[in-house]
Amino acid sequence: MSQQFARRSVIRLAGAGVIAAVGAQSASVALGGGLVQTAAAAGSPALLLPGDPGFDAERSGFNPIVEHHPRAISVPTGPADVAAAVGYARDRDWPIAVQTTGHGISVAADGALLVNTRLMDGVQIDRQTRTARIGAGVRWGAVVAAAAPYGLAPLSGSSTDVGVVGYVLGGGLGLLGRTFGYAADRVRSLQIVTADGRIRTASPTCNPELFWGARGGKSNFGVVTGIEIELMPVARVYGGALNFAGAQAADVLEAYRQWSAGLSEQTTTSLQLLRLPDDPVLPPPLRGQFIVSVVVGHLGDSVEGDALLRPLRALAPFLDTVQDLPFADFAAMFTEGTSSPQPLHERTGLIRTLDARTTDLLVALAGPDATLPAGVVSLRQLGGALGRPAAVRNAVGLRDADFALYLAHSAPAEESAAIDAVQQGLMDGLRPALTGGAFPNFLGHSDTAPERVRAAYRPADYRRLVALKRLCDPGNLFRINHNIPPR
Numbered sequence: 001m002s003q004q005f006a007r008r009s010v011i012r013l014a015g016a017g018v019i020a021a022v023g024a025q026s027a028s029v030a031l032g033g034g035l036v037q038t039a040a041a042a043g044s045p046a047l048l049l050p051g052d053p054g055f056d057a058e059r060s061g062f063n064p065i066v067e068h069h070p071r072a073i074s075v076p077t078g079p080a081d082v083a084a085a086v087g088y089a090r091d092r093d094w095p096i097a098v099q100t101t102g103h104g105i106s107v108a109a110d111g112a113l114l115v116n117t118r119l120m121d122g123v124q125i126d127r128q129t130r131t132a133r134i135g136a137g138v139r140w141g142a143v144v145a146a147a148a149p150y151g152l153a154p155l156s157g158s159s160t161d162v163g164v165v166g167y168v169l170g171g172g173l174g175l176l177g178r179t180f181g182y183a184a185d186r187v188r189s190l191q192i193v194t195a196d197g198r199i200r201t202a203s204p205t206c207n208p209e210l211f212w213g214a215r216g217g218k219s220n221f222g223v224v225t226g227i228e229i230e231l232m233p234v235a236r237v238y239g240g241a242l243n244f245a246g247a248q249a250a251d252v253l254e255a256y257r258q259w260s261a262g263l264s265e266q267t268t269t270s271l272q273l274l275r276l277p278d279d280p281v282l283p284p285p286l287r288g289q290f291i292v293s294v295v296v297g298h299l300g301d302s303v304e305g306d307a308l309l310r311p312l313r314a315l316a317p318f319l320d321t322v323q324d325l326p327f328a329d330f331a332a333m334f335t336e337g338t339s340s341p342q343p344l345h346e347r348t349g350l351i352r353t354l355d356a357r358t359t360d361l362l363v364a365l366a367g368p369d370a371t372l373p374a375g376v377v378s379l380r381q382l383g384g385a386l387g388r389p390a391a392v393r394n395a396v397g398l399r400d401a402d403f404a405l406y407l408a409h410s411a412p413a414e415e416s417a418a419i420d421a422v423q424q425g426l427m428d429g430l431r432p433a434l435t436g437g438a439f440p441n442f443l444g445h446s447d448t449a450p451e452r453v454r455a456a457y458r459p460a461d462y463r464r465l466v467a468l469k470r471l472c473d474p475g476n477l478f479r480i481n482h483n484i485p486p487r
Contacts, residue, residue: 045074045076045081045084045085045088046074046075046081047072047073047074047085047088047113048072048073048074048075049071049072050069050071055073058073058075058114058116059073059109059114059116060102060341061099061101061102061103061105061341062101062102062103062105062161062341062342063102063103063105063341063342063343063344063445064341064342064343064413065105065343065344065345065412065413065416065445066105066106066107066108066413066445067108067413068097068099068108068109068110068112068114069108069109069110069111070097070109070110070111070112070113070114071094071111071112071113072094072113072114073113073114073115073116074113074114074115074116075116075118075119076115076117076119076120076225077119077120078120078225079191079193079199079225079226080199082115082117082136082193082199082223082225083193083197083198083199084197085113085115086115086193086194086195086197086222086223086477087197088113089112089113089477090195090196090197090475090477093475093477094111094112094113094477095109095111095112095113095476095477095478095479095480096112096113096115096195096223096477096478096480097109097112097113097114097115097480097481098114098115098117098166098219098223098478098480098481099114099115099116099117100116100117100118100136100137100139100163100165100166101118101139101161101162101163101166103159103161103162103163103166104166104167104170104441104443105444105445106443106444106445106447106448106480106481106482107445107448107480107481108480109480112480115223117135117136117137117163117165117223117225118137119137120135120136120137120138120225120226121135121137121138121142122134122135122138123135123138123142123143123146125146125147125150125152125231127150127152130152130230130231130232130233131188131228131229131230131231132146132147132154132228132229132231133226133227133228134164134165134226134227134228134229135225135226136165136223136224136225136226136227137163138163138164138165139160139161139162139163139164140154140156140157140159140160140161140162140163140164140167140331141160141161141331141332143156143164144156144160144327144328144331144332145328147231148235148326148327148328150231151233151234151235152231152232152233152234152235153176153231153232153234153235153327153328153331154183154229154231154232155172155174155175155176155177155180155181155182155183155186155229155232156174156175156183156331157172157173157174157175157183157441158175158270158295158334159334160331160332160334164227164229165224165227166218166219167183167441168183168184168187168215168227168229169184169214169215169216169217169218169219169224170184170216170218170440170441170443171183171184171215171216171396171439171440171441172184172441173380173382173386173404173439173441173442174268175237175239175268175297175330175331176232176234176237176268176297176299177268177382177384177385177386178263178265178266178267178268178381178382178383178384178385178386179232179265179266179268179299179384179385180232180385181385181386181388181390182386182390182394182396183229184215184216184390184394184396185215185385185390185391185392185394185396186229186230186232187211187215187227187228187229187230187394188203188228188229188230189201189202189203189206189211189227189228190202190203190211190214190215190224190226190227190228191224191225191226191227192210192214192221192222192223192224192225193222193223193225194210194221194222194472194473195222195472195473195474195475195477195478199225200222202214204392209468209471210468210472211392211394212392212393212394212395212464212468213394213395213464213465213468213469214395215390215394215395215396216394216395216396216397216440216457217395217440217465217468217484218440218481218482219478219481220465220469220473220478220481220482220483220484221468221469221472221473221478222472222473222478234299234327235326235327236324236325236326236327237297237298237299237324237325237326237327237330238296238297238298238299238300238301238302238304238305238322238323238324238325239295239296239297239298239322239323239325239330240295240296240320240321240322240323240325240330240333241293241294241295241296241319241320241321241322242293242294242296242309242312242313242317242319242320242322243291243292243293243294243317243318243319243320243321244291244292244293244294244315244316244317244318245291245292245318246273246289246290246291246292246367246368247368248292248315249273249290249292249363249367249368250359250363250367251315252271252292252294252312252315253271253292253359253362253363254356254359255311255312255314255315256269256271256294256312257354257355257356257359258311259311259312260354260381261354263308263381264384265383265384265385266298266299266300267296267297267298267299267308268296268297268298268381268384269294269295269296269297269381270294270295270378270379270380270381271292271293271294271295271378271379272292272293272294272295272376272377272378272379273290273292273362273366273367273376273377273378274290274291274292274293274375274376275289275290275372275373275374275375275376276288276289276290276291276374277374277410290368294312296309296322297330301324302323302324305322305324309322321333342410343410343411343412343413344408344409344410344444345407345408345409345410345411345416345419345420345423345444345445345446346406346407346408346442346443346444346445346446346447347406347407347423347424347426347427347442347444347446347447348404348405348406348407348438348439348442348443348444348447349404349405349427349430349434349435349437349438350398350401350403350404350405350434350435350436350437350438350439351379351401351402351403351404351405351430351433351434351435352400352401352402352433352434352435353402353433354379354402354403355433357432357433358430358432358433361429361430361432361433362377362379362430364429365377365425365426365429365430366426372409372422372426373409373410373411373419373422374409374410375407375408375409375410376406376407376408376409377405377406377407377426378405378406378407378408379403379404379405379406380403380404380406381402381403382399382401382402382403382404383402386399387399387400395457395461395464395465396440397457397458397461398435398437398438398439398456398457398458400435401435401437404439404442405430405434406439406442407423407426407427409422409423420446423446436455437455437456438452438455438456439456440456440457440482443456443482447482448482448483450483450485452482453482453483453484456482462484465484466484466485466486466487469484469485469486470486470487473486474486
């Protein structure tokens with residue numbers, strides 16, 4: 001197991017179907033100021049029903065804290081299959097859920113049609129335009145590997161096992177975010193099947209309102225079947241993690257607070273307070289221990305990087321893996337051992353300023369003397385390009401915070417009430433430091449109430465998203481998510 005302890009690598013526990021015909025007519029209609037580029041071809045969706053071979057495997061996801069019990073499952077191989085499945089569900093007034101990996105779980109898809117996009121896994125790299133065209137079922141690892149031979153890198157996050165589309169639709173806070181912005185900021189176009197069963201293109205010039213809202217509005221507006229993203233000219237990174245004994249938490253937090261405030265946009269960092277489980281997969285010195293980990297990704301050489309890290313290295317980390325390495329290795333180091341299902345309870349918030357009062361609160365609430373279950377309290381540094389609007393605006397609008405707060409604790413579903421109470425206590429204790437906002441990607445299964453979803457957007461943006469939802473999905477078929485209702 002990697003010893004970088006990133007978002008999803010620290011918490012570890014142990015085709016028969018019914019064929020039904022559905023037709024869709026080609027059309028060209030106005031939507032949000034753009035034109036429909038293509039329309040759903042007539043098709044017959046092949047559906048898996050409860051009891052069919054493969055049904056249970058297809059409904060399962062990475063986070064089993066929420067268990068899906070859909071009416072049927074579609075496993076499409078292309079946009080026409082998705083359009084046919086959406087039309088089938090619409091005609092029966094079934095809600096529609098979308099899943100690739102099941103990392104970003106929200107509510108159970110009970111009584112719904114579950115669209116599992118995992119077979120739509122094509123990746124095409126254009127080295128001349130520095131772009132990638134990606135199918136709906138692709139995971140970040142495939143994009144990282146395909147782009148690396150050209151000296152290019154995507155704005156992937158801390159796990160290459162996460163699906164690209166869901167990550168991007170939630171904003172996408174990546175390993176190089178302070179330099180290049182959110183992953184949603186670097187989307188060129190997307191293909192999406194809306195509730196009417198039509199296949200649409202959304203871009204700055206075609207369906208621009210849908211393009212704005214889908215980037216940040218998550219899965220509320222349809223099934224995204226493909227996406228085109230920009231790739232960054234990055235071949236190598238000075239990166240890794242500095243890991244400190246938990247007893248040093250107060251000193252590390254204070255040093256990190258002062259150090260991070262002076263960083264340029266070339267450096268993206270996070271700090272994690274980690275309570276590691278007593279798990280045999282971990283090296284004996286780490287099992288059941290509390291540690292502090294500072295993750296660094298710097299776009300510069302090792303001489304510059306060594307000078308940059310001198311204030312933190314002066315605190316003598318017990319494990320230091322920061323080095324000059326290929327971006328592909330940097331991205332992969334956070335993923336090893338994380339593909340097995342993990343029952344995660346997650347919460348998120350935004351911290352305006354990491355001042356001394358806030359670090360004192362963190363030490364008191366989550367430091368070495370706190371009693372918490374195995375898990376992580378993480379600070380992701382924002383600012384830089386993450387603090388500026390995208391060149392083509394999107395719905396990721398809360399950009400004035402300095403840090404994103406992320407909590408994750410692993411426990412089976414039957415312990416949800418106890419874990420939720422622990423996490424709510426942490427959120428309440430940190431309330432003086434929080435803005436009241438939230439980051440869309442980090443919304444968890446406890447964040448599905450309307451007020452929690454609204455907290456992820458600026459008020460004017462949320463009203464705009466509701467209007468877009470009313471246009472694209474007036475019946476709210478796409479409601480098995482962090483839902484933005486059409487009224």
